[in-house]
Amino acid sequence: MDRKTDSAFLRQFSGVIAGFVVLTIALIFLARYIQPEPLEDANPSHRILAEQRVTPVGAVRYGEAGAAAVAEAQAAAAEAVPAEDLVVDGAAVYGGICKTCHDAGVAGAPLTGSEQMADRLAEKGLETLVYNAINGINAMPARGGNPTLTDEQIQAAIEYMLP
Numbered sequence: 149m150d151r152k153t154d155s156a157f158l159r160q161f162s163g164v165i166a167g168f169v170v171l172t173i174a175l176i177f178l179a180r181y182i183q184p185e186p187l188e189d190a191n192p193s194h195r196i197l198a199e200q201r202v203t204p205v206g207a208v209r210y211g212e213a214g215a216a217a218v219a220e221a222q223a224a225a226a227e228a229v230p231a232e233d234l235v236v237d238g239a240a241v242y243g244g245i246c247k248t249c250h251d252a253g254v255a256g257a258p259l260t261g262s263e264q265m266a267d268r269l270a271e272k273g274l275e276t277l278v279y280n281a282i283n284g285i286n287a288m289p290a291r292g293g294n295p296t297l298t299d300e301q302i303q304a305a306i307e308y309m310l311p
């Protein structure tokens with residue numbers, strides 16, 4: 149390569165870079181023209197719900213103190229969600245996760261709509277059933293394994309499960 153081809157290359161290369169710079173600036177102005185202000189989130193609870201969802205994953209758990217801190221953060225996040233914004237639909241909650249075990253009686257899970265559920269209700273009362281579903285009992289995982297479900301959603305699912 150001699151000096152001439154070097155400088156020819158440099159000239160062309162700078163031309164290409166300059167072209168891209170102009171294109172970038174043009175695109176920035178075009179974008180601002182199309183969407184002058186960032187869109188408001190249509191549902192303000194989206195952010196809160198997302199935070200609530202990642203809380204148990206994003207937090208560092210260490211020993212009992214860690215677990216307590218996570219529980220506290222979850223409680224705070226749950227409180228921050230306006231109740232009326234959440235869907236409390238027993239059938240939907242049930243279909244989402246509880247069904248996996250309670251449709252087939254996995255690991256001795258009481259069958260939905262069966263005598264087994266009626267017996268448990270008669271024996272323990274709704275409050276205890278809700279408490280146990282929230283905290284877990286034997287092979288029944290806490291909140292069915294979905295920590296983002298609220299107490300109200302769990303109760304709605306249980307009411308749906310009763311015969």
Ligand code: HEC
Nearest residue numbers: 246249255256257268277280281286287288291292305306
């Ligand atoms: C991984 C399987 C599994 C999932 C998922 C699951 N359960 Fe259960 N559930 C069980 C088992 C097993 C039992 C029986 C526990 C026992 O009494 O030994 C049970 C028991 C229960 C009971 C009776 C508790 C009691 O005190 O007698 C309720 C109420 C209940 N589940 C509600 C739910 C709800 C609501 C969901 C969904 C949010 C759910 N379960 C998801 C396995 C599951």
